[in-house]
Amino acid sequence: MQEWDLSEEFPIETIKKSAELGFGGLFVSHDYGGLALPRHDGSVIFEALSQGCVTTASYITIHNMVNAMIDTFGTVEQREKYCTDLSSMEKIASYCLTEPGSGSDAAALVTNAKKEGSKYIVNGSKAFISGAGVTDLLVAMVRTGGKGPKGVSALVIDTDTPGYHTERKRRR
Numbered sequence: 001m002q003e004w005d006l007s008e009e010f011p012i013e014t015i016k017k018s019a020e021l022g023f024g025g026l027f028v029s030h031d032y033g034g035l036a037l038p039r040h041d042g043s044v045i046f047e048a049l050s051q052g053c054v055t056t057a058s059y060i061t062i063h064n065m066v067n068a069m070i071d072t073f074g075t076v077e078q079r080e081k082y083c084t085d086l087s088s089m090e091k092i093a094s095y096c097l098t099e100p101g102s103g104s105d106a107a108a109l110v111t112n113a114k115k116e117g118s119k120y121i122v123n124g125s126k127a128f129i130s131g132a133g134v135t136d137l138l139v140a141m142v143r144t145g146g147k148g149p150k151g152v153s154a155l156v157i158d159t160d161t162p163g164y165h166t167e168r169k170r171r172r
Contacts, residue, residue, distance in 0.1 A: 011056060012134055015063075016089040023049075023060055025087025027068040032083030034071065059130050066093035066139045070156060078156055082137065091136035096126040106141055107149040113142040120144075120155055122163075133166045135159060 003009075018024070026042045028034025037045075042064065049057035067086040070078055085091040102108035111124025122142055129138070138157045145151030157164065 010059075010131065010134055012092070015056060015059060015092065018060060019087070019089035022087075024063065024089040025067055025083070026064050028064075028071045028083055028087050032071060032079055033087030034067070034083070062095050062130050063089070063093050066095050066137075069095075069139055069154065073154070074156065082156065085136075092131060092134070093137045093139065094129050094131040094135040096129050096138050096140035098126060098128045100125060100127050106152050107147075109141060109143055109152065111140070111142050113144050113153065113155055115144075122155065122157065129166075 022035045023045070025032065025034030026037050026045065027039070029036050042061075046057050046061050049060065063086070067083060070086070071083050074082070082091070082093075086093055097106060097109070098104045099109050099111060102110060109124075111122065111126065113120040113122045120142075122140065124142070126140065136159055138159065139154050140157055141152055142155055143151050144153040
């Protein structure tokens with residue numbers, strides 16, 4: 001496992017294989033292929049996984065957080081579109097909060113999204129995104145309203161959306 005960190009390899013096939021044990025949808029409802037576990041059970045699982053590889057366990061926690069966010073707060077359409085594929089890890093996801101100028105302070109983020117018709121146009125950049133470049137979708141924290149925390153929204157963004165791109169991979 002350390003060789004993955006040393007070689008900066010993102011073990012996507014190993015991560016996807018963990019879905020066979022239910023690790024893609026630990027907190028997601030049964031309706032969408034999840035195990036619907038309580039958070040405590042998930043913490044025990046992640047503690048055990050981190051004994052093998054902290055980096056890989058951390059990514060799997062991020063993927064589960066995104067899947068659970070969509071299952072809990074998404075529309076029925078979003079749950080149907082994403083959660084089953086995320087639970088099976090047919091698709092994998094990342095979470096985007098950190099920004100070059102504001103770090104992980106959600107209230108200070110500047111990436112913004114303006115609604116145009118039924119879509120949002122997002123402008124800005126994020127940093128330190130685990131899985132960037134290989135994930136299929138993101139939940140990005142963006143500013144859709146005024147300053148402070150009440151102006152922040154979470155958007156689900158498919159990585160094949162025109163205009164989305166990743167830049168250089170940063171050394172871990």
